[in-house]
Amino acid sequence: MKTVVIIGSGIAGLTCAVRTAEYGHKAVLVSPYPSERAQSVMAAGGINASLDTKGENDTVQSHIEDTLKGGCNIEDRESVTKMCEAAPGIIRWLEATGMVFTRDDNGNIDLRAFGGQSHKRTAFSGACTGKQIVTALIRKARQYECSGMLERKLGYWFHSGLIKDAKCYGALFYNENERKLEAMYADAVVVATGGQNQLFGKTTGSMLCDGYAAGKLFEQGAVLRNLEFIQYxxxxxxxxxxxxxxxxxxxxxxxxxxxxxxxxxxxxxxxxxxxxxxxxxxxxxxxxxxxxxxxxxxxxxxxxxxxxxxxxxxxxxxxxxxxxxxxxxxxxxxxxxxHFFMGGLAVDDSHCTNIDNLYAVGECASKYHGANRLGGNSLLAAVYSGMTAANAINEKECSREKADFNEFIIREEKDIEKRLRSKSKFSAVYIRQVLSELMNRDLGITRTESKLCEGIKSVDYYLSISDKFKFDSEVSPYQGYSLKSMLLLAKAILLSAKERKETRGAHIRDDYPERKPEFECASYATFINGNIEISFAKPYSDNKACKEEQ
Amino acid sequence: MIVKIKRQENSDSKAYWQSFKYNGNMDTTVAAVLDFLNYNDDLFDTEGNPARRIRWECSCMQKTCGACAMIINGMPALACNTFLRNISSKELVLEPLRKFPVVSDLIVDRSIIYENLKKAELYIGEYAGADKKEYEQQYQTAKCLKCGLCLEVCPNYNKGETFFGAMFANDSYISYTQSESRKKEIASEYKKHFASGCSKSLACVDICPVQIPTLASIGRMNKKIF
The missing domain is CATH 3.90.700.10 (Succinate dehydrogenase/fumarate reductase flavoprotein, catalytic domain)
Structure with a gap:
């Protein structure tokens, strides 16, 4: 039996936990708050699958083509094909967990039209589809909580990956109740922490999704992908x-x-x-x-x-x-x-990152949506990615190798204590606000080289003083220690947007208004020796591109 | 407007009252007031003393997640869905929910909700298939935010030791009607932890921020199992 630590308890995390438990492995579902508070409950419209209950002759092939075209032809056809083929089965699986779909007069699951789709393909539940899926998955998860195969850990904020030589051994968390760091070792770690909303302050999403996990893992060697594509x-x-x-x-x-x-x-x-x-x-x-x-x-x-x-x-x-x-x-x-981030942690077809045993699912992973996500495909990708990661972890050989992180944990604990006592004038709470203002200003719906450079310059300044940040003692230390990695992520986004000198999907450059064939590929951000490097590669080489960065 | 808040640094410390002056937009919600006080500038109370930022739980800011439940001028409610225009008093008084242990300021520990659902093993097991007659009620009950407001106002709910409250009745209903294999177990838990203790004050129906028709869940459950 393997132990899988899953960080984040929205739809992607819940699905992965349930599927892991179904395979007979121990799922540890870690989050600061219960699933009812996750951003997934805010998803309204629906989930795509070519069920063809409307007699429109919809096919899986149409779903694939619409997704690729909507994403402006930079997504990997094979990955999209696998997801779209799995979609009808996912709807049936959700139904069997107790998800209440809206039905037509014949009792069939009803479908509605959604943007960029050639047929009615979006199954839904009123206008609160995400909430209804979460409710069903929570009850399914409870079945495994009762049997002991799924354990929930509430009150834990992600701190960092326990990573050595491009291999992940677990994750470190800040335990809000005990007010100290706590390590959880595992055979695999799955990140399901959602999008990067808080970089932009108050967006349509949850106040809890801030991109910190992606930023921190980037700092620790994980590759990020397609960061410039931010859906308005x-x-x-x-x-x-x-x-x-x-x-x-x-x-x-x-x-x-x-x-x-x-x-x-x-x-x-x-x-x-x-x-x-x-x-x-x-x-x-x-x-x-x-x-x-x-x-x-x-x-x-x-x-x-x-x-x-x-x-x-x-x-x-x-x-x-x-x-x-x-x-x-x-x-x-x-x-x-x-509203949504097409960019995030780069993953292969099994949703593994370039770091061994570290997986990413849901919105924090970059996959399937290319330069622009179609409505109804995010809930599908959340469930599909959660299942896919669990399948891959189940099939993978377990090495049982151990690594010692005690020194690292003690050092991080001391740093938090020092920052909480700091008299520095640089309050992390205020700088978080400044960050959201500058991201909205310099990375708007349309972009220019000069604005992006201004943004990079501002972020560079805050990164240069990041060692002096004071962690405000009256809020959770998480608000403090998360800031540096959020700034790093912000810089990677701005740099990715600067380097893509064309207009494609959600990335609109006033100074490069045309789509260019040389950019018909994904962008990759890597953090090497303290520098961020941006490169471009064809999407079908995701596996290779990721692994080569190790 | 004066905002009076019951403060408590952590679960071990003593509670005290502190007042703040709010001079922001009045066409807004209590959640936005808390945000304004915390992030507009350094925080001082009405006496001019520097104050800790106010801790409260928040995620969606639009009545979808249930995080920000608290007592507002004596009434349990969601901060993100309570508008200043509907408050007649010149003073806004905020307190943490009373039936749950305080974690810090307006944050409470509502883990008893999840512990009780787990204790009663509320899950469906084998799915019974879609039942047209139950769709609408199932859809409505699945909206439950687990905010705890129904427990806060319930005259029969105390600490959740034996009587589990309205949210439990709704979860029992949806699990029971969807289950093929566990109807008997669910019915037994419902009798033990809800039916035998509910005096039908129906305060839970009025307070629910997403207007779950709890009475219908209770009626349908009772009809099916008694």
Missing amino acids: HPTTIETVQKRMLITEAARGEGGRLFYYAGEKRVYFMEDKYGARGNLMPRDIVSKCIYDAPSQVYLDVTFLGKDVILKRLYEVYELCMNYAGIDITKECIPVAPSV
């Missing part, structure tokens, strides 16, 4: 406390985008792309909204109150509650905002 979701709404997502399902159900020219409504997406214009891929819709001459609105009023309350109730409630807009009568003012 086209339809978000300003509220008093953050920008909130208006799910693509609103357009999937028929919602129309327009702006006013005088008193006349201009349905600019339909004018430019025809009847399905509102459901173009997100990168295209976001750019069109960004370029619109005045405020853009989303209109769903014509769907009627019954349809809205039945199929988009969560959107209705969110708008009413946080913006005072009754979407059965009024149009929703929308604008693009940071």
